[in-house]
Amino acid sequence: MSLLKWEKGGLKSNVARARGLGSAKDGVEHWMAQRVTSVSTLILVVWFVYSLLNGVALDYVTFTTWLQAPLNAILLILFTISVLYHAYLGCQVVVEDYIHNEAFKMVKMIGMKLTFFAAGVACIFSILKISFGL
Template identity: 35%
Template sequence: MTSDLRNPLKRARNIGSAKSGAGAWMAMQFTSIALAALSVWFVILVLTLLRSDYATVRASIGHPVNATLMASFIILVCWHTELGLRNIYEDYIHTHWLGFWSVILTRLVLLLVAVLSVLSIVRIAIAR
């Protein structure tokens, strides 16, 4: 067994940035709190529309308040998912190129989901 006689600071240098952790942590906390409140609203909305017909559901989602809250919910879910998956990738994928492309692909897929979802909500709200 080889002993490493280097200073611990020397071993820690150049193994990654320690500058953006607080920002990512704050974003995760913000999205968690906002999603907790929006999830309560979403569950209540789904339960009230459970036995409704298509026109009623469409009119309810098309209401400006519900459309705004739904779009916010979708955007925050995608953002929170991206933050969480990026954290997992950074912690558990040790191959640099695989971690990099995993983050990029995740961002692209979640961006596509968010844009299509928000456009669908806007289309429902406008066609009301």
């Protein structure tokens, strides 16, 4: 089996055929970020479910009292950030892979960033407002 293959421009190696097919600069970073957010989300889900099962009733007064503990507020904010960022990364992959019109892809990516950012700000604001008892 030969390492070279005949193509239009002559004999080319596997590397020569792969050149120019796309960037390989941030694929590992994206993959790693998705793995880190999935692990952190899993850990925080276990904490959240454990907290709900051990004494946090679903009524407003008990939940707000629970959320006023600084550790609970911090962990819930981290949980929110982790879930939203993980969801953003997943949606980004879908948009990049399945939307082929570059203009629509750009609009979709900007809209996604704004939507996830707004959701994060709203969630964190709500958690802090309840946590500080405002």
